[in-house]
Amino acid sequence: MESIIDVFSYFIDIRFQFFVLIGATAGLFVGAIPGLSVTMATALLVSITYSWNALDAMATIMGVFVVGVFSGAISAILINIPGAPSSVVTTLDGYPLAKKGRSYEALKYATVYSFIGTTFGILVLWVIAKPISNVALKFTPMDSFLICLFGLATVGTLTSKSFSKGLMSAMIGLILSMIGIDSVMGTPRLTFGIQDLQAGIGTVPALVGLFGFAEVLTVISEGNLTAQVAKVEKNLINTRNMLKYFPQSIYYAAIGTFVGALPGAGGPVAAFLAYGQATKITKNPTAPFGEGAVEGIVASETANNACIGGALIPMLTLAIPGDAVTAIILSVFYVHGLQPGPMFIQTNPEMFHVILAGGLIGAIWVLILGLGLGPKISKIINVPKRLLLPVVTVLCVIGSFSGNNRMFDVGLMFAFGILGFFMRRLEYPVAPLTLALVLGGTMDANFRRAISLASSESNKLLALFGRPITIVLLVLTIFVLVSNLPFLRNKEKKVFD
């Protein structure tokens, strides 16, 4: 009860609302403009909100996250280019519907069902975060290490068509995370005598480079600097008709939340799976799927927004981010001296409530901004990239510098941008590297702690892997790796194909 009052008290907190609105407005534009991603915006925000208090920072970031994931649908519908990866599936029916002159209707469905998806996901987070934390409290260092490894294994195998490339990306991230002074012994590791590397690779410059500057280079390399925008004509839609898909949307939202909670799967997979289900359960779609079926938009948009709550579950309770944005949010926590994990909800209930309130208020802003501004920003989506990309580059410079006020970090950002660009070109997913970079320190410390503890026992293997939770985690990790071995899934069609 106390928690409900606390969460809803933020609804009347003007300052809190203001920061969520700032984030939401930024999210609306960033998500809608192809070439600017929510991940990029969150990464930049980490550096900007560095000096703010944690509450304001979190309110803004939740606003960007929730509205940014939704607004990817605007460009997906209007120009057939998803503003965010999770809106890829929305283009399948959204754009055909817009071409029929019904873009307003498509936007409205996307807005309403994004709201429903977000709310569902956040409510699930609210209900099940505590029980999961209670289980996680029983984790030994080995369990913590294995859960991170499990996370990396799923991210690595799910985000790439190639089994090895995804996992290799995670390994590169782990190596980069080891650079700097070792936290246990205080000796410099892999610094090769470079003084500036002793503080380690800063997560913020790395993320801004990987998602900001790399995106700039990718867009330039494709040479695709213009886009055609569909016209928006207002047509009235009956609310009853609008909410006709509510029962199905709960099913899609459940898929979205579940997929979101799996590390690495995230919005695109959730939207794809929900879309697949929609094609199965819808007997008489408004138009054939792929030719402007409203049911397709409903499935995709509900599921990708429900992912938000889902992705926050492992991040808050286990300190394992569910996707790249939550990996960045995790670094916001560290920047503000907060420690997510099993103890987080007990020790920081107010921050947990801030996230819930930020998510729910963000969902309301999805409705307001989506219905109000969504149809009107078609002109902004079309802002020429030749003007946008240089400005984004300057923002990346500021974002990477402001965390520690070091020029070295700006150089690091450019280096990571180039690395990210080549990774994309060679089809290495960037998400596993990001997660590994954030999780590397925890994995290292826990692994060594586990080995140290076991070294005094007579049966070392039993001490390391003897507990039921450990066995389950070990089996799960091995299962993820083995089931994705190339020869076992040769004939299986990948979700990304």
Place this chain on the structure above:
Amino acid sequence: MGNNEKRQYLSNSKVKESLLFITIAIVILLYSLINHYTTKDLQWGLSPYLFPLLVSVFMISISISLFVEGIKDEKLRKKEEINKVEKKEKVYWKEVIFVIFISLVYYLAMDIIGFIFSTTLFLVILFVFLGERRKWILVLISLSTTAIIYFIFSVLLHVMLP
């Protein structure tokens, strides 16, 4: 395997990348072992080189898997190449290299001529390079962007600029 066949496999990008990764992994493996054994009284449980050692072992296994994937891809390609012509998307390499180069110059110039001046110059050069020709837009947008950025970050948000 003939020399020609070998060369063909080596031209596969996955095979090439796997060789690069296996080299990196072996370097890290050796780095960990040498540093561990040259540090006095260091137990593996506490050693800062334990985790790099573990990661290098993982990396070697994944490199081998990538190598095998590459060989398999090449075999499959050989089977299908007669009736398939690969479509390659155009990559604007010159443009990318120029942007990287100009960003590097911008990075170095910030220290010498300051953030505001170098940013305005950087914006103008990139706008022109990416195809903007209207002079008034060039001047207006680069000056206003720098001014807005300065105002928002430095004055409003108290974020330090380079």
